[in-house]
Amino acid sequence: MSALLSLHGFCVSYGPVEALHSVDLEVHEGEIVTVIGPNGAGKTTLLSAAMGLLPSRGDLHFGGERLARPSVEAMVARGVGLVPEKRELFAEMSVEDNLLLGGFARWRRGQRDQRERMREVFAVFPRLQERRAQLAATLSGGERQMLAIGRALMARPRLLMLDEPSLGLAPLIVREVLQTVARLRGMGVAVLLVEQNARAALQIADRAYVLEMGAVALSGGARELAGDPRIIETYLGLGGARAA
Incomplete structure (x- = not known):
């Protein structure tokens, strides 16, 4: 299946500091893909650069078309929407x-x-x-x-990018908002979801990428990663309970 959004060798720098290192990522039509990882891993930078808000290097294809210099105007015109963390x-x-x-x-x-x-x-x-x-x-x-x-x-939009939609919300509201995000799949909207709540994100996503220190450390099916011992220990908050 051809990807709706495809990033290959995607890099972003702030001056001499490289914040994203050769990221490869794909989102297909009608699919929810989540990006999880610790604070400072580059998750928000990834969305901002993919939207054209930050300069980037590498290949970005949308709908099979390569965009040499992604811009907000070009992405919006092709059907990409971004909901930033601060709304x-x-x-x-x-x-x-x-x-x-x-x-x-x-x-x-x-x-x-x-x-x-x-x-x-x-x-x-x-x-x-x-x-x-x-x-x-x-x-x-x-x-x-x-x-x-x-x-x-x-x-x-054909693709909706969401940056931390659960940030600052009460648990019951987080559940309601993320259940709504899951329903977007049935509306034919693909979703690229950056989310600090890894447990909730993996429950609604089809596939997931783990971003650490600006690079993809793991990727695969969301259910598969939810059962990976490394993900459980680091992101799902079960390490203490298991040790006890």
Whole structure:
């Protein structure tokens, strides 16, 4: 199967310091791929560079097309969306207006289907429909994350990249948000998920990559890696319980 997104020998540097070293990664249509690893491993850098927010070296292919110099504009035009860790909502605008802005690129191309897209987002996140007139600043943390994902879905992405969607959320809300991410697979949206909660990420993903010190240390099926003793000890928090 050909990959929707393919990175080969992908490198990113901050000045003389190389943050990503020859990363090879693939995401296929309708697939959830997660990237796990410790803080500082380069996970956010990976998403930012793949989106064109940071300069990179190596090969990036999307939809079978090589992009010599990935840019945000080029990636958005091809159907890639990014939900950053800080969500970056327009706090003083309503939920509805935040969503409409998410569909602006389609509107600019003459695709006047924003209301239809909004109904689809409300079907995924009914709570946003209840809050549609509220300012984004008044939403709870979980609702803000739902709005950030919903805004990205307004652009009808082929690939959605999510950076730490569970960050700062209560456990029950984390479960709700990640269950929604899992449902995106059924909507035909591929997902590249960076997530600190390795246990939850491996439960919903098809495949996984472990990033350590800017390089891929392990990769494979999510269920396979969830049973790997190295992953259990390092990322799933079971080492102490097993020792006891």
